Amino acid sequence: MTWRTNHSRIVYENPWISVREDAVTGPAGDGIYGVVTLRHPAVFIVALDEQDRVCLVTLDRYTVGRSVEVPAGGSDGEDPLIAAQRELLEETGMQAASWTAIGKMNALNGVTIAPEYVFLAQTLTAAEGSAQEEEGIDEVSWVPFDEVLQMVKDGRIADGETVAALAYAGIHLGRFR
């Protein structure tokens, strides 16, 4: 056994995260481990239109400030696909006829328990039900896939989950090999 939990206590909770401090015995001996658990999985959507353009949203994150990302959000406990469909609609006003689950990953696993699901959304049409203002979305843009990769390279996109989501899409689409 690599890890043994000798004691565990919740040190903070809110509707989105729970933080606990455990007394552990691990590879380096006895110590404490602070674990942040997200209450609900998050979903990330690579929406790709018929002109090979990817949907990007620009928003102001309370944590890191202005950020360019693929549409994403918390699942609020529902099925990840349903959550992804809702988030795409809310953040961009679009719906997709084709949905493919392309990845499941864990973020920041040195500290957090945060499962994340990645979907590819294709065959897009405009719909009603956008809530961009409430979601804090300042801008929705459609950017050619190769330009999106250039934005990752030069740092205009710096959201780690967006970079990973693009990798899953690239592998699925045969662009990353």
Added chain:
Amino acid sequence: MTWRTNHSRIVYENPWISVREDAVTGPAGDGIYGVVTLRHPAVFIVALDEQDRVCLVTLDRYTVGRSVEVPAGGSDGEDPLIAAQRELLEETGMQAASWTAIGKMNALNGVTIAPEYVFLAQTLTAAEGSAQEEEGIDEVSWVPFDEVLQMVKDGRIADGETVAALAYAGIHLGRFR
């Protein structure tokens, strides 16, 4: 202004993370926001040998269990490149003559302030100074790049930062376009 902080208090701290709860006014109105700050940036290393193989480590994460990842670790406050060189040596017993900064990203930016640096390490040679046991590393393997992408696709690799680090490497190397 998208966000206003009306009040802020630290609710938990340990040597690695700090958690605060802020009273905020945001896009959806008044509420609270829990923010987890990592004390030091993390570093991720895509080590690529002359046979186009990527270094992967297998370890038991206290948070999510068994995980296959690129070498990584906390910077302990030093320069990210120095941290990356130290982590590669400690986790794999290798040193690299060529280092390239290929990405800077933020993880889990809905909740955390966690800057992360990604490096490509090439021209590798064995060295002394490994501390795999203390780091909790169970296995070090060298896997062809295309097989690594297959491992991402089929879920054998599910560490979000590893997926993103591979994307930065793929873009830099012209494999992802």
